[in-house]
Amino acid sequence: MIWNLLSAQPEIALFASLAIGYFIGSFKLGPIQLGGVCGTLIVALILGQSGARISPELKNIAFALFIFALGFTGGPQFFANIGRGWRYGALSIVEIVVVVALVLGAVVILKLDAGTAAGLLAGGATESAVVGTASEAINRLGLPAAETARLQANIVTAYSVSYLFGLVTIVLFVSQFAPLILRVNLRDEAERLWRKLGGDGALAAGQTPAAPPLSGRELRVTTGAGQSIGELEKRFGDNISVQRVQRDRAIIKAQPGVILKAGDCVMVGGRREALIEAIPMIGEEVFGGGVSDVFVERVDVMLTRSAVHGLTLAQVRARAAPADAHGVFVAAVTRLDSTIPALASTQVQRGDVLTLVGNKEDVARGAAKLGYVIRTTQKTDFVFLGLGVLLGIAIGRLSAHVGGIDLTLGTGGGCLLAGLLFGWIRSRYPLIGSLPSAAAQILKDFGLCTFIAAVGLSAGADALRLIREFGIALPVAGVVITLGPALASLVVGRWLLKLEVPMLLGAIAGQQCSTPAISALVGVTGNATPVIGYTITYALSNVLLPLLGPVVVGLASKLG
Known part of the structure; x- marks a missing residue:
């Protein structure tokens, strides 16, 4: 039957x-x-x-x-x-x-x-x-x-x-x-x-770091008084970024030329290892200082710029103009649907998807210098x-x-x-040929x-x-x-x-x-x-x- x-x-x-x-x-x-x-x-x-x-x-x-x-x-x-x-x-x-x-x-x-x-x-x-x-x-x-x-x-x-x-x-x-x-x-x-490539430790199967590699801290300036924001960030290899400054209840735009004063409250973000080193040289950690309502953008960017193809992440940052690299951090690198370590010695290639983290203005500027933002879409061309x-x-x-x-x-x-050929064309001219990854996966499976x-x-x-x-x-x-x-x-x-x-x-x-x-x-x-x-x-x-x-x-x- x-x-x-x-x-x-x-x-x-x-x-x-x-x-x-x-x-x-x-x-x-x-x-x-x-x-x-x-x-x-x-x-x-x-x-x-x-x-x-x-x-x-x-x-x-x-x-x-x-x-x-x-x-x-x-x-x-x-x-x-x-x-x-x-x-x-x-x-x-x-x-x-x-x-x-x-x-x-x-x-x-x-x-x-x-x-x-x-x-x-x-x-x-x-x-x-x-x-x-x-x-x-x-x-x-x-x-x-x-x-x-x-x-x-x-x-x-x-x-x-x-x-x-x-x-x-x-x-x-x-x-x-x-x-x-x-x-x-x-x-x-x-x-x-892993350590040779710039990592800070290996993980067992199923483990994730309890302390994320990118983080932020709210600090009250003491020992860092008298330093400019630009000098402070440069001192730590641009691995930290001052996102906001509050002085006498007034918000000051965090520009490189701003001189920090004792009692300022600042929001500092960046790579955890650099942040831990920087905190004693800036001041003391506080809560409720008025700058904790800072939000970051997390954006996926398709790398299309031939000038950075084959460079390590460290080389990409070193060769970028200070104004372009300011406040932008690579949180992840995705290649062929696989996540590879986003370490200092990781080489990036055209076609990689870089996950950028930072405030909205910094991320938008960094994305424009690297490729194009992958917009969330469900439409297939x-x-x-x-x-x-x-x-x-x-x-x-x-x-x-x-x-x-x-x-x-x-x-x-x-x-x-x-x-x-069409995938390569899409990577070079991102305004045409949309085939979302989920749709492509359905077609393949x-x-x-x-x-x-x-x-x-x-x-x-x-x-x-x-x-x-x-x-x-x-x-x-x-x-x-x-x-x-x-x-x-x-x-x-x-x-x-x-x-x-x-x-x-x-x-x-x-x-x-x-x-x-x-x-x-x-x-x-x-x-x-x-x-x-x-x-x-x-x-x-x-x-x-x-x-x-x-x-x-x-x-x-x-x-x-």
Whole structure:
């Protein structure tokens, strides 16, 4: 009865796959969590036994929206990391070369077809988008419909099996095995690096500082009498800012030339360590002095100025004119939806989102010098979105004949490149192309999982056959394809490129596009230093790996 219902109304099978799949994917076993995509695929493979099928048009639309949004959100960081941060970017090249070599080796040894090879690539590299680009490539081989369906079914089956084992492998490798191989205490290394970058201590998992790094104090001037506000702020490296002065019940504008007098009440804000040092040299802390009603603005700013690209936060402040930097503090740096430490030695890149804190005038001035304020909006520019997808489809129709292999990007590859371009345009010209982060996330999550569910439903009947045919060979191949690039990058990154261990391991998690791996790694290190390396390789691999789908399909077809 239920089987007949699913077959008659496949939309029920689709949403059941999403709901049950995400429910299964939410469970954690230690640091391991399948996630919604893999959970959806497993459920779809089971429900696919009913004969429920989703129309190819819906599947293609869902994947086009997903891959465009993926490129759009990663565009600014992708272009920012080309030529800069090359030591980390080199690890993405290592990933691509090694993973393709291992997949082709598996094709020869196990005599895999093109679909199974592409599924191993997607699962071993833990990059779900490869399923879509490879499926499109299979569709263009000109094979009979039954053979095309069989090969596409093999993609998702091989992906589901190898992904499970690849995910476990990369999580355990970066968080447990790699530190043993390098003979380092990962937590101690992360704390040392945190201090080196300008941090003041490491945090355990789930901890937040009880004393925030940015704070304010209400003081009555005693020892600081006779100093000007400008001199006082300069004395502490502009890490404090006098926000308001009250003298004899009158409010005085806190300008650099104002001379403080004994008995003045001042509101001083800034970095906590500088503030603690400054208090004895200004006066005594009081409450109710008449200046405590000062409010600060907290504004997110997209960094677009090329002049500060690649500089550390300390260098950005040092090179800014005193009037521009006055009273502006960076509370957080967000890159590719990941928060990286806002420390003095943290390098910023075009496309980063800087959270500025200060009074309204100071923050507005600082934002204008760095980029543009990200306005809270729920509106999507559908003109921009529609044109981007259309351009992607047009690019996807282009083809090239290389070494006897016809290479075509397809809708997936074309929309990915168009998304990169349109995301970069948005970062340079912020008045056009609004795609709020929440909307982009919906497009990515719903688009990918709808596509995965549709493919899984159509592949259900062939899944058991492929598992019976190769048995344990698929899980073993998945582990090898995951472990090979990770080991190669560990050797190249540590002994050739001389990268710091926490950031190197974060970069290995990023080249694998593995969010569970970076989450487990941050939990072990106790701070966010691995995220600095993760964001660079994640931005590059998230673009390069999906483009390998058609390449592997073409090469595997020739070898087979």
